[in-house]
Amino acid sequence: MAVTLAEVAAACNVSTSTVSRALTDPEKVNAETRTRIERVARQLGYAPSRAGRSLVSGRTDTVGLVVPDIANPFFPPIIKSVQARARDKRYAVLIADTDEHVADELELARGLSRQVDGLILASPRTAPAELTRLAQQLPVVFVNREVEGAGSVVIDESEGMQEAVEHLVSLGHRRICYLAGPRRSWSNQQRRDALAAACAANDVELRELGPFEPQIQAGMRAADLLQSADVAAAIAYDDLIALGVMSRLTERGMQVGREISVIGIDDSPLSTVTHPMLTSIHVPAAELGSAAVDLLLDQLREGENFSEPITVKLETRLVIRGSTGVAPADRPVSN
Numbered sequence: 149m150a151v152t153l154a155e156v157a158a159a160c161n162v163s164t165s166t167v168s169r170a171l172t173d174p175e176k177v178n179a180e181t182r183t184r185i186e187r188v189a190r191q192l193g194y195a196p197s198r199a200g201r202s203l204v205s206g207r208t209d210t211v212g213l214v215v216p217d218i219a220n221p222f223f224p225p226i227i228k229s230v231q232a233r234a235r236d237k238r239y240a241v242l243i244a245d246t247d248e249h250v251a252d253e254l255e256l257a258r259g260l261s262r263q264v265d266g267l268i269l270a271s272p273r274t275a276p277a278e279l280t281r282l283a284q285q286l287p288v289v290f291v292n293r294e295v296e297g298a299g300s301v302v303i304d305e306s307e308g309m310q311e312a313v314e315h316l317v318s319l320g321h322r323r324i325c326y327l328a329g330p331r332r333s334w335s336n337q338q339r340r341d342a343l344a345a346a347c348a349a350n351d352v353e354l355r356e357l358g359p360f361e362p363q364i365q366a367g368m369r370a371a372d373l374l375q376s377a378d379v380a381a382a383i384a385y386d387d388l389i390a391l392g393v394m395s396r397l398t399e400r401g402m403q404v405g406r407e408i409s410v411i412g413i414d415d416s417p418l419s420t421v422t423h424p425m426l427t428s429i430h431v432p433a434a435e436l437g438s439a440a441v442d443l444l445l446d447q448l449r450e451g452e453n454f455s456e457p458i459t460v461k462l463e464t465r466l467v468i469r470g471s472t473g474v475a476p477a478d479r480p481v482s483n
Contacts, residue, residue, distance in 0.1 A: 151193055152194075153167050155192065155194075156189050156194050159188050160188050162181065162185070166185070167189075170182045170186065171189065208240075209239050209240065209265065210241070210242060210263065210264045210265060211230075211234055211239050211240075211241055211242075211441065212244065212261065212264040212268065213241055213242070213267075213268045214244045214245075214246065214256055214257050214260065214267065214270065214272070215243065215244075215270045216246050216247075216270070216271050216272075217247060217362070218243070218245040220386075221417060222362075222386060222387075222414045222416060222431070222433060223270060223271075225433035226270055226433050226434070227243060227437065228434070229434040229436070229441075230268060230437040230440065230441055233437065233438040233442065234441050237441070239445070242260060242263060244256045244259075244260050248361065250273045250274060253269070253272055253273065253274045257269060257282060257288075258282075261286050265287065265448055266286065266288060266444045266448050267286065267287070267289070267444075268291060268440045268441070268444060269289075269290050269291065269293070270292060270436075270440075271292040271333070271335060272290060273330065273333060273334070279293070279295045280295055280296050280297050280298065283295060283298035283457075289301065289440045289447070291436050291437070292334070292335050294334070294459055297457060298457050299443040299457040300457075300459045300460070301439045301440045301443065301459075301460045301462070302459060302460070302461055302462070303335065303338070303432075303461070303462055304464065305338045305341075305342035305429075305464060306342045306345070307463050308342075308430065308465050309342040309346045309429065309464070310345075310346045311429075312383055312427075312429055314346075315411075315427075315466055315472065316352075316381045317350050317352060319381075319409065319474045319475055320475035320477065321381040321409065321475045322352055323353045323354075323355065323378070323379045324343075324352055324354055324381045324383060325355045325374060325377050325381070325383075326340060326355070326356045326357070326358075326382075326383055327356075327357055327358055327360060327367070327370045327384040327389050327390075327393065328340060328356055328357065328359045328360065329358070330361060330385075331359045336359070339385060339413065357373050358370065358385070360389050362389060363389070363392070364388050364389075364391055364392040366388075367384065367388060367390060367391060367392015367393045367395070368393070368395060368396040370384070370392065370393055371395075371397050372396065374393060374397075374408075375397075375400075380408050380409060380475050380477075381409040381410075381411075382408070383412075384412050384413065385413060386414050387413065387414045387416045387426060387428055388416075390411065390413075390426055390471075391418060391422060391426065394410055394422060397410075405424045405470045405472060405473040406473050406476075407476055409475075410427070410471045411426075411466075411471070412428040413428060413429045413431065414431050415429065415430035422471075423470075424470025425470050426469055426471045427469045427471045427472040430466070431462075431464055432462045432463070435462050439460050
């Protein structure tokens with residue numbers, strides 16, 4: 149049987165209301181009494197009812213997280229870090245998956261908002277005006293998307309993309325193909341812009357194919373188009389597309405890393421289980437999640453006194469593995 153407030157109160161020889169205040173609004177109870185109540189509650193194994201606290205405070209001590217595809221390896225590290233940081237702050241997490249259906253994002257977010265104190269939306273693809281309106285209606289933080297008037301945690305694509313282009317140039321590549329992600333993806337535009345800037349700075353010709361969905365099957369389709377694009381180096385929107393490319397090219401007898409170089413983005417766990425292993429731009433996914441929780445809880449704590457929303461930017465870096473190599477025209481001929 150669960151230990152009740154009344155049992156804790158009896159053990160401490162105080163009223164039930166005093167125990168309630170000590171555990172939910174500790175500033176209203178003197179330090180000595182509060183410390184004694186907290187100690188006894190721990191000894192008895194008292195676990196406060198989340199539903200009961202909600203009725204008293206109007207808060208649920210729960211945050212909502214909406215992701216586009218829980219099966220995409222980019223999102224599990226974000227989900228785990230959101231859960232870990234929320235648990236540290238004594239919050240629960242409710243998760244909703246849109247299954248890459250953009251039209252469902254706002255409906256899921258609004259439905260979830262009735263059960264939580266605030267929301268985290270990861271990589272949303274809804275129109276900017278709709279997201280701004282959502283941020284005006286409830287506490288929300290966006291991950292991997294900048295939204296006017298709202299807190300955001302985003303990836304600075306420039307450093308990792310610059311390193312990727314410089315790496316390919318050092319291997320003799322002068323033409324690079326970008327395998328674009330979904331048309332409505334904000335991060336796709338950021339990655340395209342960062343790649344274009346890096347190519348211009350290094351006098352590299354940039355070509356583009358796509359858009360492609362972030363799926364291995366889409367990467368296999370991209371490989372079919374890539375073979376006729378007259379390039380020997382490709383940077384994909386994410387690791388899933390890159391892995392699909394590698395799978396199809398290997399199936400067709402091409403040697404990835406020798407005849408063609410492929411780079412992904414995310415540095416997901418899958419990047420190290422292929423042969424050759426995938427060169428990828430590392431994205432700090434776990435940091436995205438924990439930073440988003442911190443921003444959201446700051447907003448909830450300050451309430452109407454919350455200051456101007458901020459944007460946190462996290463850096464990327466290139467992780468070099470076997471899927472990139474010397475451009476075929478520059479490769480030494482073996483005897």
